[in-house]
Amino acid sequence: MSAKSSTVFDYRYRAFLFDMDGTILNSIAAAERVWAAWAKRHGLDVEAFLTTIHGARAIDTITCQALPGVDAQAEARGITQAEIEDVEGVVAIPGAVEFLKSLPANQWAVVTSAPKALALRRLQAAGIVPPAVMVTAEDVVRGKPDPTCYQLSAQRLGVPMAQCLVFEDASVGICAGEASGANVMVVTSAHRVPMTTTHSTIDSYEQVQVQRDEGGCLRLLRRQVA
Numbered sequence: 001m002s003a004k005s006s007t008v009f010d011y012r013y014r015a016f017l018f019d020m021d022g023t024i025l026n027s028i029a030a031a032e033r034v035w036a037a038w039a040k041r042h043g044l045d046v047e048a049f050l051t052t053i054h055g056a057r058a059i060d061t062i063t064c065q066a067l068p069g070v071d072a073q074a075e076a077r078g079i080t081q082a083e084i085e086d087v088e089g090v091v092a093i094p095g096a097v098e099f100l101k102s103l104p105a106n107q108w109a110v111v112t113s114a115p116k117a118l119a120l121r122r123l124q125a126a127g128i129v130p131p132a133v134m135v136t137a138e139d140v141v142r143g144k145p146d147p148t149c150y151q152l153s154a155q156r157l158g159v160p161m162a163q164c165l166v167f168e169d170a171s172v173g174i175c176a177g178e179a180s181g182a183n184v185m186v187v188t189s190a191h192r193v194p195m196t197t198t199h200s201t202i203d204s205y206e207q208v209q210v211q212r213d214e215g216g217c218l219r220l221l222r223r224q225v226a
Contacts, residue, residue, distance in 0.1 A: 007200045008165055008183045008184075008185050008199075008200045008220060009200065009219075009220055009221065009222065011165075011183060011219075012217035012218065012219050013163055013164060013183075013217060013218045013219070013220075014107065014157075014159040014160065014163040014164065014216070014217060014218070015107045015108060015109065015154065015157045015159040015163065015164045015165075015218070016103060016107065016108045016109075016164070016165050016167065016210075016218060017108070017111050017150055017153050017154065017164050017165070017166045017167065017177075017182065018100075018108065018109070018110050018111065018166075018167045019055070019110075019111060019112060019166075019167060019168045019169060019170070019173045020110050020111075020112035020114060020122065020123070021054070021055070021112065021113075021114065021122070021169075022054060022055070022169035022170055022187070022189075022190040022191075023093065023167050023168055023169045023173075023187045023190075024092065024093055024096045024100065024110070024126075024128060024187075025090060025091065025092050025093060025096065025122055025123070025125075025126035026089075026090070026091055026093060026189065026190045027087070027089075027090045027122050028054075028190055029088070029089040030083065030086050030087055030088060030089055030090055031083060032050055032053075033086060034079060034082045034083050034086055035049070035050060035053050035061075035079070036050060037082075038075070038078075038079060038082075042065070042067055042070070044065070049065075052064070054169075054170045054172075055113060055144055055168075055169070055170025055171065055173045056113055056143055056144060056170075056172055057113040057114075057137045057143035057144075058076040058079045058080060058113075058115075058137070059072055059073065059076040059137070059143075060113075060143045062075050062076055062079075080114075080115050080117065080118050083114075083118050083121075084117060084118050084121045087121055087125040090122050090125040090126055092126040092127055092128055093187065093189045093190070093204060093205060094189065094204035094205065094206050095204045095205030095207070096126075096128065096204075096205045097126075097127055097128055098205070099205035099208065099209070099210070100128060100129075100131075101129075102209070102210055103210060103218070104216075104218075105131065105132055106132065106157065107157070107159075107216075107218060108131055108133075109131055109132075109133035109134060109135065109153040109156065109157055110123075110130065110131055110134045110135070111134075111135045111149050111150055111153045111166075112134070112135070112136055112137070113137055113143050113144055113149075113173075114136060114137060115136055115137045115138060116136040116137075119134065119136050133153060133156045133157055135149045135150075135152050135153045135156070139152060140152065143172075144170075144173050144175070144176040145171075145172045145173075145175035145176045145179065146176060146179070147176045147177070147178075147179035147180035147181075149176060150166055150176055150177060150180035150182060151180050154180075154182075161180055161181045161182055162181050162182065163217075164180075164182040164183075165182060165183050165184075165185060165220065166180065166182045166183070166185070167184075167185050167187055168184055168185070168186060168187070169186065169187045169188070169189075169190055169191065171195075174186060174197070174199070184199045185199065185200050185201070185202065186199045186200070186201045186202075187201070187202055187204075188201050188203050189203050189204050206223070207222060207223055208220055208221065208222055208223060209221050
């Protein structure tokens with residue numbers, strides 16, 4: 001879509017598409033509490049297992065473990081309920097609330113691997129008003145890194161995929177954004193270790209602002225630091 005020398009700041013977009021966990025809110029502590037307890041019950045190496053949970057649907061994470069005698073659907077429902085009940089420490093990424101409020105309501109969406117009930121609970125806990133368009137775990141047959149979720153959100157917004165900017169933090173989500181045909185911005189606020197990426201990055205939304213032109217297109221701008 002773009003020349004190698006170009007960045008996401010060089011383009012105008014019709015819509016911004018946001019992953020949720022790690023991208024507009026930080027739920028790492030809550031998610032890892034729930035998943036660590038699950039992994040321990042099933043005799044897994046908790047520390048190693050926790051590196052696999054971020055950005056993916058619960059059903060996909062559980063299925064990948066191929067545990068004998070485990071009903072993945074039932075276990076995923078249990079994980080979701082536990083996560084809905086535990087939102088302690090769920091907070092917005094710095095600047096996210098204000099940045100999202102600055103966007104036209106019909107030009108952004110949340111595209112998350114979480115089920116809808118959990119997504120709404122975490123958005124509420126973080127003080128983020130849900131957008132009109134949300135694509136959640138129930139909306140797709142295949143989760144990230146499959147690009148269908150992002151393509152579906154663009155379709156619901158009535159915007160060509162090539163005119164969207166995807167905001168992501170996790171590897172599987174970045175791959176989904178790339179495969180969708182959109183440009184990708186990587187949000188690093190929740191990263192515990194640096195990520196090597198060819199994409200533009202921001203640590204927080206305090207570093208950027210959006211400008212809407214007369215034609216209704218959105219342009220991402222870096223804030224000038226005094």
